Amino acid sequence: MDKQHSQCPVEFTVNMVGGKYKLVILYQLATHEVRRFNELRRELPNITPRTLTRQLRELESDGLINRQVYPEIPPKVEYSLSETGKSLNSILLQIENWGLKHIVNKPK
Amino acid sequence: MDKQHSQCPVEFTVNMVGGKYKLVILYQLATHEVRRFNELRRELPNITPRTLTRQLRELESDGLINRQVYPEIPPKVEYSLSETGKSLNSILLQIENWGLKHIVNKPK
């Protein structure tokens, strides 16, 4: 209900990027500039179109990504980071690096 | 099921810190060194004890925090960041700063 009640800054940020795939999507856009719907689908092997659509829409309505529609046939839609989204770049890279460092100590 | 299948580093990290309150808890421990159960409860006004316990236990079993039990009466338990948890410090601070910068542009 009070999603935007967002007491503290950390909670505020989590509410923006806290979806199951949102950070991965943002990371994709951070490293590829522009991605199309089915490109993202391929990067996220287990995601369903419905879920991908929802995550993208939420990111868009939170102002983190841009959705560029080309009125052609077949349809073409390009997703990219907004300026606000780009301000997450350094965090995204650190999250990736942290994962790289600790993913190895984790087997078994 | 395949929580630890964790394809990419970003997803791996998200699986570790992706709980609704986990980053806030980690941030508390990053800025206060040590926190007790009810102290954390006060910082997270809406959390229930059951949920707090679970988030703490998951963070502990993922090796991000330490749980120090003092066998006294009344009981005393202190939570703190492990070395692995401390390696998240810079990310936690950046997340807070990002929230501080963008929480203002967000009203209405």
Place this chain on the structure above:
DNA sequence: CAGGATCCGCAAAGATACTG
């Protein structure tokens, strides 16, 4: 190609009460 429409399951979280 980029989704929309439906239906559904389940894990995550909330509410409330109780305890060593």
Place this chain on the structure above:
DNA sequence: CAGTATCTTTGCGGATCCTG
């Protein structure tokens, strides 16, 4: 103080099929 025990809820994401 630091939890546990139950029960209930919710809402995210999955599965499947359909379409401009």
